[in-house]
Amino acid sequence: MRYYRDPHGYLRLCHRKYGDWFTIKLIPCGNLVCVAEPTAARAVFREVGSVGEAHAFLAPVLGQGLPLLDGEPHASAVRWIAPALTSARMQPWIEEISRLTASEVASWPVGRPFALRPRFEQLAMRVMLRVLFGEGAHERVATLGPLILRLKSRDLVQSVLAALPFGLAKWRLIGESARTAQAIDACIHAELAARRAGTVVNDGALAHLVAPRPDGTVATDRELRDQLMTLIFAGHENVATTLAWTFERVLRHPAVLGQLVEPGRDDRYPAAVLMEAMRQRPVIAEVVRELAEPFEHGDHALPTGTHISVAIAALHMRADLFADPEVFRPERFLDDASTTWTTPEAAIYHPFGGGARRCLGADFAMLQLRTIMSTVLAQADLRAPDSAAERGVSNGMAVGPHRGALVVMERRR
Numbered sequence: 001m002r003y004y005r006d007p008h009g010y011l012r013l014c015h016r017k018y019g020d021w022f023t024i025k026l027i028p029c030g031n032l033v034c035v036a037e038p039t040a041a042r043a044v045f046r047e048v049g050s051v052g053e054a055h056a057f058l059a060p061v062l063g064q065g066l067p068l069l070d071g072e073p074h075a076s077a078v079r080w081i082a083p084a085l086t087s088a089r090m091q092p093w094i095e096e097i098s099r100l101t102a103s104e105v106a107s108w109p110v111g112r113p114f115a116l117r118p119r120f121e122q123l124a125m126r127v128m129l130r131v132l133f134g135e136g137a138h139e140r141v142a143t144l145g146p147l148i149l150r151l152k153s154r155d156l157v158q159s160v161l162a163a164l165p166f167g168l169a170k171w172r173l174i175g176e177s178a179r180t181a182q183a184i185d186a187c188i189h190a191e192l193a194a195r196r197a198g199t200v201v202n203d204g205a206l207a208h209l210v211a212p213r214p215d216g217t218v219a220t221d222r223e224l225r226d227q228l229m230t231l232i233f234a235g236h237e238n239v240a241t242t243l244a245w246t247f248e249r250v251l252r253h254p255a256v257l258g259q260l261v262e263p264g265r266d267d268r269y270p271a272a273v274l275m276e277a278m279r280q281r282p283v284i285a286e287v288v289r290e291l292a293e294p295f296e297h298g299d300h301a302l303p304t305g306t307h308i309s310v311a312i313a314a315l316h317m318r319a320d321l322f323a324d325p326e327v328f329r330p331e332r333f334l335d336d337a338s339t340t341w342t343t344p345e346a347a348i349y350h351p352f353g354g355g356a357r358r359c360l361g362a363d364f365a366m367l368q369l370r371t372i373m374s375t376v377l378a379q380a381d382l383r384a385p386d387s388a389a390e391r392g393v394s395n396g397m398a399v400g401p402h403r404g405a406l407v408v409m410e411r412r413r
Contacts (some may be wrong), residue, residue: 007285007399008313008392011036015314021300032307034286036314038321038348043297044289044310045355055288061151061181063222065230066360075356076215081227082360084208090364093131094371100126101375108409113385115404117244120372124236124243125149127368132231134204137191144187148232151180152397188228192221205231233397235361238283239368241398242351244405245281246274246373251384251407253328261377272333274369278351280328283398285313287353312350313399321348381410 003010003026011034014022020037035041055067062068066077083089104123108114125145133141194200195210202210209227212218219227250257256273259265286309295302302308317325322332352359359365376382385408390401 004394004396006391006402007394008281011285011311011313012317015311015317030307032288032309033302034309034311034314036311036318038315040297040300041310041315041348041350041354043295044308047289047291047295047308062230062233063226065226067230067234076213077227078356078360080213080219081209081231084205085231085361085364087363087367089205089208090131090367093127094367096130096135097127097368097371098375100130101372102379105376105379105412108380110409110411113406113408116247116407117240117400117404120240120243121149121236123372124240124368125232127239127372128232128235130204131364132205132228133191134201134206136201136203140191140194140200141187144184144232147180147184147187148229151177151184152233152237184229185225188225189221192224231361234359235365237398238359239365239372241283241400242274242278242365242369243372244401245283246277246369247376247382247407248384248390248401248405249277249280249328251382252387252389256328256330259330260373266334268334269330270370270374271366272330274366274373275333275349275351276328276330279316279322279349280325281392281399281401282312282316282351283400284351284353285392285394285399286311287350287357310350310354316349379413381413382407383410384408 003024010024014024014034015036020040021033021035023031023033026032035044058065058067066074066081069077101123104119104126108119122145125148129141129145130138191200191206192210195202195206206224206228209219209224250260250273259269260273288307288309291302291304291306291308293304295306295308316322319325350358352362352365385406390403390405392399393402
């Protein structure tokens, strides 16, 4: 349980105590071999292992979404979905994302502490639904966001806890969570039926997904449902949590905040701030593989079936890779050397995972993050309620600030 209470701190402690390779016990994997060294990380990302089995506990919610697929089925799904989320396709949504952000900020209280993460979850959900389903579907899918947030925050946890004595591999949605999931499916399938029938405008990223795929086939409603759920769940969760961590970090570093709002600053600086926040507080503390064949690296030999992970939280805090890693210094990502850190070959900096399974929506996520952060800073004067840094806590999907990124809005701009 210590891992879930502070994944970042726990992995970094294990790395300091045991070195670049260490083993922890983790639900649902059992024994998990962790690596926090670049060449080993690169080898793990290259390794053809099963990720679907390691993520099998997500099946009751995501079905056969991307996290559950391996090999050619995964590669085929990426070829189908990735073009819908390119920067070029997403650029026209910047103005709408900014408008939705301004509307959200207008609802924030003035002069008293509140948690940013839940606010960003609602905002990121609205953005994802608008981008995926299009402007015309706004009213038709209005109930979808609250249903998914309810499933994730309350119903899902209850079902998982009920299943723990019997093993997570066999857990199922029960009771209220099953009814919530049925309502979500009904909403998605109704929208898909309308698209198939041509009775509504077919826009948003879904327009690409319902069109023939690169191999000429057309996705079934079940395939579309599973991938839409994956994009909505992963997309809004990671964006919201990254934003929460970014403001948690920035508001405790006045010089960085001053740079962000300074007229005439380097246009690259907001992205550098986001990258530094993701370095110190990665939303995904580690990525897991289940070996499909024996794996050897240096003096280490692991048998088929071993669960192995790249401990991103520890890797990002290595002093030999990032000078003064405890210091929040976005300028490190403006240095020329930083361009080599983010290449697939480096296996040093991995806020979006790595290898063939790197997040296919990373570019879209960065576009959202920059737009939302800039809009919030233009609309509100925020401060941290105290100087104490928040530790990370896992909700099973992401590692977020344990107090939800508590802030006080001094005034609206």
